[in-house]
Amino acid sequence: MVKILKHQRLNETNYRIVFDSPLVAKKIRPGQFMVLRIREDGERIPMSLADMDAEKGTVTVIYQIIGQSTTLLSTKKAGEEICDLVGPMGVASHYPEKGNFMVIGGGIGIAPIHPVAREAKKRGLHVIGIIGARTKDLLFYEEEMQKVTDELYVTTDDGTYGKKGFVTDALKELHERGKRIDHILAIGPVPMMKFVTSTTRPMGIPTWVSLNPIMIDATGMCGVCRVSVGGKTKFACVDGPDFDGHQVDFDLLTKRLSMYESYERQSLEKFKRECAKEAALKKA
Numbered sequence: 484m485v486k487i488l489k490h491q492r493l494n495e496t497n498y499r500i501v502f503d504s505p506l507v508a509k510k511i512r513p514g515q516f517m518v519l520r521i522r523e524d525g526e527r528i529p530m531s532l533a534d535m536d537a538e539k540g541t542v543t544v545i546y547q548i549i550g551q552s553t554t555l556l557s558t559k560k561a562g563e564e565i566c567d568l569v570g571p572m573g574v575a576s577h578y579p580e581k582g583n584f585m586v587i588g589g590g591i592g593i594a595p596i597h598p599v600a601r602e603a604k605k606r607g608l609h610v611i612g613i614i615g616a617r618t619k620d621l622l623f624y625e626e627e628m629q630k631v632t633d634e635l636y637v638t639t640d641d642g643t644y645g646k647k648g649f650v651t652d653a654l655k656e657l658h659e660r661g662k663r664i665d666h667i668l669a670i671g672p673v674p675m676m677k678f679v680t681s682t683t684r685p686m687g688i689p690t691w692v693s694l695n696p697i698m699i700d701a702t703g704m705c706g707v708c709r710v711s712v713g714g715k716t717k718f719a720c721v722d723g724p725d726f727d728g729h730q731v732d733f734d735l736l737t738k739r740l741s742m743y744e745s746y747e748r749q750s751l752e753k754f755k756r757e758c759a760k761e762a763a764l765k766k767a
């Protein structure tokens with residue numbers, strides 16, 4: 484069992500959760516992820532590292548409510564426990580040796596770029612951050628990102644905060660102004676990562692992305708997380724999750740991510756009905 488030390492709602496859909504997990508906290512590196520199981524009969528859900536503190540023995544995850552498991556997780560309170568948390572999984576992010584390193588986080592992707600930016604700064608790189616969300620209320624970690632970047636640019640799709648537009652608009656503007664960008668890591672929804680890579684391809688900027696296919700075992704055994712990179716099949720859980728974005732087949736990834744959509748919808752509806760029944764019984 485793994486204890487929840489803090490659980491905070493950041494906005495309408497995103498939560499920040501801190502777990503007591505000393506062994507994982509000691510070993511995990513930015514770019515790696517963990518696999519959580521909330522209850523014994525529940526599914527295993529992969530979650531990226533948003534922060535860790537080896538001294539305190541804690542790891543932090545920021546998650547978005549999507550379906551049944553993330554809804555269930557959101558009902559847990561600080562002091563309660565989840566069934567297990569396994570990690571570190573995957574390969575840590577890599578960094579250029581020198582130069583200007585840009586990290587781009589879209590939506591929930593802001594969480595995993597945070598520890599990568601901090602590590603890059605520690606390594607002496609000049610870190611340029613771009614973070615973006617659909618609207619002001621969905622933006623989080625601006626202050627935290629300010630601390631781990633040398634320059635930070637914020638965008639919202641609807642212009643309610645920062646610069647109006649997408650993260651790629653900020654990227655294009657910086658490039659047009661002559662800013663040197665040597666290497667990029669972009670994390671966020673698949674369409675955003677796809678768009679970043681199609682923007683940087685003609686600019687000739689090496690661009691890595693962190694892929695989020697459906698995972699089951701996360702140890703390279705089931706093959707569910709397979710992605711196509713440079714025409715070769717890779718398992719995101721052990722070969723990634725970071726890959727050269729210019730080589731990724733994003734259309735295949737999109738197709739595979741929606742494979743179980745109808746089952747996931749049914750499962751969430753069933754879960755909500757059960758919760759409502761339980762609440763009614765408690766009231767009676």
Ligand SMILES: Cc1cc2nc3c(=O)[nH]c(=O)nc-3n(C[C@H](O)[C@H](O)[C@H](O)COP(=O)(O)OP(=O)(O)OC[C@H]3O[C@@H](n4cnc5c(N)ncnc54)[C@H](O)[C@@H]3O)c2cc1C
Pocket residue numbers: 516527528529530531532544545546547548549550551552553554591594595694695696697698699724740741743744747748751
């Ligand atoms: C390496 C990795 C890191 C991730 N990091 C984060 C993170 O930091 N924060 C965050 O909010 N989300 C993260 N995700 C996505 C997260 O795992 C899914 O949102 C979660 O599993 C959804 O579960 P659910 O039961 O709530 O939704 P469901 O109803 O089960 O699924 C809704 C959608 O979530 C995705 N999904 C479902 N099951 C899985 C699974 N086992 N593995 C991956 N995706 C799945 C699919 O796109 C699916 O259509 C990450 C995924 C991967 C692969």
Ligand code: FES
Pocket residue numbers: 697698699700701702703704705706707708709718719720721
């Ligand atoms: S999740 Fe099973 S091989 Fe990657």
